[in-house]
Amino acid sequence: MDSKRGQQGAAAGAAVLLLIIAGLMVLFIILLPPQERAELLDQNYTSGTSSGTRSSTVDKSVEVLLETSPGRIDYLAQREIEHPLPVVNIFTTTESKILAEKSVVSVKRAVFTDQTSEFRFPVADLPNTDDVLLSFNVESLVGELFVTLNGQELFRGSATGGAVEPIRVPKNMLTEDNTVVFSVSSPGLAFWRTNEAILQNVKVVGDVQNLDAQVSRNVFLVSETEKDNLEKVTLKFQPDCQYGQVGLLTVTVNGNEIYKAIPDCGLETVPIEFSSEIVNKGENRITFRAESGTYLLSHVVAESKLREVDFPTFYFEISHEDYLDVTSDRRRVRLRLDFVDVTADKEADVLVNGHINQFDTKEVSYTMDISDDIVRGNNAIKIKPKRTMEVRELKIELLK
Known part of the structure; x- marks a missing residue:
């Protein structure tokens, strides 16, 4: 009886020991680095960071051949864009x-x-004022009349x-604020005489350009x-004017x-090409x-001339x-596109080694099978949108 009890106690102790050893082994495996744990368990390991090169995922049924972020892909319906402007009528007028003016000037x-x-008189717009004249009527004058400006x-x-x-008043004598002084000459030796002048309708007139x-x-x-695809810009107009x-x-x-x-006033068109940088x-x-x-x-x-879009x-x-x-047919090749915009229409031609595949969707992602278009070795894929779109991620996957 005692012998039987001893055997049962030994078996229980061995079971506990085995459980402790198994627990320690599980804990050891959990604490291992991911790469070493994958090797121990005979799994493939991927770091999760892809730069567009071939990599393997933990799921052996899917192999990533390409993973990249294309970003914004522009669509241009035409190579030239016209921006029509209204008729331009510009002119200057000259008014006298x-x-x-002063009604009477009296000096003696x-x-x-x-x-x-x-x-005193001001010239408010001196650069555009020309042909300034001083005029007056002489009612009476004894002696010589002097006028200074x-x-x-x-x-x-x-x-x-x-x-x-x-x-006539020379323009170089004019300022924005001017002073004219009228005076008469001295009687000299004829001390008993008084020289004097009375002037009427004194005016300063000039031609002012409006x-x-x-x-x-x-x-x-x-x-x-x-703007992103602008090569050059040309401004064109037809001038109507009187030469001279x-x-x-x-x-x-x-x-x-x-x-x-x-410009040549008789030309049909004056073309002016300027830099797209401005x-x-x-x-x-x-x-x-x-x-004038x-x-x-x-x-x-x-007219904007656009460079040909280089699709990625x-x-x-x-x-x-x-x-x-x-x-x-043991494996398939799948293209997956993830977009930025959730609601906008996304329409494009996808060229795989020259074979055209089309899609038109409003979804945030799109997949297509391109197995029939691949070749052995290096393969090329190009996206030619029919409207500008932003592609967050492009992925080529090899499926079992």
């Missing part, structure tokens, strides 16, 4: 204006008297009664796809001068300015053994 000079008269002599002489020929319609500003819009009666025509785009000349994505401002005269610019258009091409390898498995 009275800059200042004697032995003990020297009475002068000051006449800003301290410089403008007129000296005698005049008979009535209107005096207008005195620049209100000198400038025309327009805007044209450039999309992100157009117009000044320089200046054109700027976003503040950058692209043209400054007097074109902005979105709003672009174009300004026309006439120095009248310009009527019609058929105004900014991706490559993956098919070994001889895998190729035989695929052609014998």
Whole structure:
């Protein structure tokens, strides 16, 4: 009886020992690094980071041949885009204006008297004011009349009664604030005499250029796809003007001068090519300015010429053994595309070694079987969208 009990106790102790050893082995396997644990259990290990090269997953039924992120792929329906602009009518006008006037000027000079008269007038727009004249009527004059402008002599002489020929004022004597001083000569030895002058209708007149319609500003819009693929831009217009009666025509785009000349008024079209670097994505401002005269610019258009889109091409390898498995239907090759946009239409041609496969979907991902299009060795896949799309991930998988 005691012998039987001893055997049962020994068996229980051995079972407990085995359980402890098994638990320690399981714990040991769990604590092993993933790569060593996979080798111990006869599994394939992948680090989970792929840069577009061939790798294996833990699932032996799926082998990743290519994994990459294509990103944004642009679609261009045409190589040239026109941005028509409205007719441009710019001009300057010149008007004769009275800059200042005074009804009566009275001056006198004697032995003990020297009475002068000051006449102030401003020139608000000096750069665009020309042909300034000083005019007056002489009611009476004894002696010589002196006229100075800003301290410089403008007129000296005698005049008979009535209107005096207008005195031309040199532009280099003018400032924004001007002072005319009238005076008469001294009687000299005739000390008993008083020289004096009375002038009426004193006026300063000048030709002032009106620049209100000198400038025309327009805007044209450039999309992100157009900007990213822009090769060059050409501005075209047909000028209607009178040669010899117009000044320089200046054109700027976003503040950058692209043209400054007097165009041939008889030309059908004036083409102006400028750098795509000064074109902005979105709003672009174009300004026309006439120095003088009248310009009527019609058929105004900014033409964008786009470079040919280089659609991305991706490559993956098919070994001889895998190729035989695929052609014998033991394995399949699958293309998977994951998109960024969930709701937008995604439509494209997928070229696998020159064979065209099409898809049109609104889903966030799309898969297609490309087993019939593969070749032994190096394979190429190109995506040609029919509208701009963003592809988050492209994956080529070899399936059992």
